[in-house]
Amino acid sequence: MAVHVANHPLIKHKLGLMREKDVSTKDFRDLSSEVARLLTYEATKNLETETQTIQGWAGDVDVERIKGKKITIVPILRAGLGMMDGVIDLIPSAKVSVVGFYRNEETLQPVQYYVKTASAMEKRTALILDPMLATGGTLIATIDLLKESGCTKIMGLFLVAAPEGIAKVEEKHPDVDIYVAAIDERLNEVGYILPGLGDAGDKIFGTK
Numbered sequence: 001m002a003v004h005v006a007n008h009p010l011i012k013h014k015l016g017l018m019r020e021k022d023v024s025t026k027d028f029r030d031l032s033s034e035v036a037r038l039l040t041y042e043a044t045k046n047l048e049t050e051t052q053t054i055q056g057w058a059g060d061v062d063v064e065r066i067k068g069k070k071i072t073i074v075p076i077l078r079a080g081l082g083m084m085d086g087v088i089d090l091i092p093s094a095k096v097s098v099v100g101f102y103r104n105e106e107t108l109q110p111v112q113y114y115v116k117t118a119s120a121m122e123k124r125t126a127l128i129l130d131p132m133l134a135t136g137g138t139l140i141a142t143i144d145l146l147k148e149s150g151c152t153k154i155m156g157l158f159l160v161a162a163p164e165g166i167a168k169v170e171e172k173h174p175d176v177d178i179y180v181a182a183i184d185e186r187l188n189e190v191g192y193i194l195p196g197l198g199d200a201g202d203k204i205f206g207t208k
């Protein structure tokens with residue numbers, strides 16, 4: 001599994017603003033979307049293109065188009081929705097496959113409560129969106145279900161990841177590439193990332 005850690009000053013700056021203790025819901029939400037947009041630019045840089053000949057203003061011209069069935073973005077409910085607008089800004093025609101998981105607070109195991117995937121998943125590149133990769137349980141369960149639906153090309157975008165979670169995902173799904181704004185130090189005793197962002201879902205939705 002390739003793990004790409006963003007090294008762009010704008011991403012570092014924006015993530016730093018998100019870490020402020022008293023960041024407002026509006027700012028956290030806006031910044032989630034902005035960082036997601038920047039990560040999308042990174043993650044799509046190796047998408048295959050093909051040449052097509054079109055009629056331009058001065059006659060035929062060869063242009064590059066993204067090849068094949070293109071992308072389905074896969075926001076993981078709830079917090080992944082906070083990244084969706086930024087990604088759709090850059091890939092406006094992407095189909096959206098929504099996956100719902102919450103983490104059981106005691107066992108830290110992911111509990112699935114919703115799935116609605118796009119058509120022809122076997123022909124699409126899936127781009128998973130979730131601000132947090134903590135123990136890795138949610139991401140592994142999401143990749144499992146995407147593979148069951150036929151998907152073979154899978155990438156993920158995360159704002160903050162824990163080393164423990166990355167190692168677990170790498171072991172189970174070494175063929176999946178991830179793009180992260182930062183890899184933090186560790187998980188605490190209740191499965192939260194340190195220094196992390198706190199509960200990203202609550203911050204995006206203003207529920208705490």
Ligand SMILES: O=P(O)(O)OC[C@H]1O[C@H](OP(=O)(O)OP(=O)(O)O)[C@H](O)[C@@H]1O
Nearest residue numbers: 077078079102103134135136137138201
């Ligand atoms: O790597 P893991 O240990 O599985 O944890 C990461 C998951 O936990 C958070 O979701 P949460 O369960 O809080 O749901 P929410 O988005 O509804 O807040 C986060 O958005 C990830 O989906």
Ligand SMILES: O=c1cc[nH]c(=O)[nH]1
Nearest residue numbers: 134192193198199200
């Ligand atoms: O640090 C964490 C871990 C899981 N989910 C979050 O929202 N934050």
Ligand SMILES: [Mg+2]
Nearest residue numbers: 199200201202
């Ligand atoms: Mg949450």
